[in-house]
Amino acid sequence: MIVIRYEGVIYRPPSEFDSLIIQATIGCPHNKCSFCNMYRDRRFKIRSVEQIKKDLEDAKGIYGEKLEKIFFSDGNTILMKTKDIIDILKYSKSLFPKLKRATMYGSAQYINLKSLDELKELRKHGLTRLHCGMESGDDEVLIKINKGYTGNEMIKAGKLIKDAGIELSLYYIVGLGGRELSANHAINSAKVINEIKPDFIRLRTLMPRIGTKLYEEYKKGDFKLLNPHEALKETKVLVNNLEEINTCLVSDHISNYWNIEGSLSRDKKDMIEEIDYAISLDLSNFRNPESGNL
Ligand code: SF4
Known part of the structure; x- marks a missing residue:
């Protein structure tokens, strides 16, 4: 750096x-x-x-x-x-x-302030890639985390970036819906991703940060953190619901319990098998969900 x-x-x-x-x-x-x-x-x-x-x-x-x-x-x-x-x-x-x-x-609400022509101009002058923290495509999760946009607004923003010819890295946070919204979080995020067809999906796994509202909810017991098996099962639901689009899924972050990566158009079956293997391992093989920056 x-x-x-x-x-x-x-x-x-x-x-x-x-x-x-x-x-x-x-x-x-x-x-x-x-x-x-x-x-x-x-x-x-x-x-x-x-x-x-x-x-x-x-x-x-x-x-x-x-x-x-x-x-x-x-x-x-x-x-x-x-x-x-x-x-x-x-x-x-x-x-x-x-x-x-x-x-x-760039987050969706700020991307959406620009026109397609403006974004094309940015691409023409050398803006090659945008990193966008989508986090979730599920409206209930998006409201709970106060992200400031809906799944449809995320789709609009993602398509604008792709149509402008700018590479798009979208970030998804495993476990952000807690236990309660885990399935919807994965399924509805996959729907948004399938629409946008970003260049990259980058997985991060939730680690509640001290000083945040979500950390307080977790400490009070109002938010249930996924254990490693649950987080991997949510990742499997996400991958299963993603179409074979021309997108690379990567796990380039220390928060993740397992390294899942590949091209959705080519490696979806292998990624599912890798997730199944990780789920078959005893929980003692993974970091403590409470470790990290709690
Ligand atoms: S995740 Fe953090 S940096 Fe990104 S939009 Fe929300 S508050 Fe801002």
Whole structure:
């Protein structure tokens, strides 16, 4: 990870491990999801184009022209004005002629503020991939976690990104519906994913974070955390309900109980067999669900 300057704790997708991190925005404009404490320590602000350009110049001063990947953090940089994103994309390309990938986070409610033409312009100027925390496609779960959009709004946003030619990484949180909504969470998320046909589905398994509303619900007994077998069974329901679309499913996160990955169009049967194998193992083979950042 290559960082020039940063305010607060750095969060970036694991797949951006070797990208230059440029903090184009600070914090998250929503900052209300019941499971998330990532940006609670900072108030949302959009940095000026001049400040962002200065960071890019500093990066060039240190690393030269060789950089190939940039991730523009923080939580919802897609909210920036389209003309400003284009400005920093163009400037990045002028400083780093070998640049192959420019990426950022974007949630459905902020993607939907942009038109297809604007998103196509962003793609044309080098926005190659968007990381989108879908988390769930089930409306009941989405309301409970205060995500700020519905499954249909997620479909609209996902299709906009795909139609603009931007690669889409969608994130799904195993166990986010608790025991009560586990099946609906998986089935309705699969419906949304089947409609969008993202490039990647990235699995994360819920680990309640101290200081969040969901953690309080869990501590009071109002939210039932899935055990490893239940989490794997939910993953199986998800995969079973996904069509053989041209999407890669990956488990690139330490929170997951098992590494399930493959192409849905090619490896669905193998992934189900892998999940069945993991479910056949004794619970002592998995991390304690209460371990991690509780
Ligand atoms: S999950 Fe994403 S949208 Fe929700 S509060 Fe955290 S950073 Fe913001």
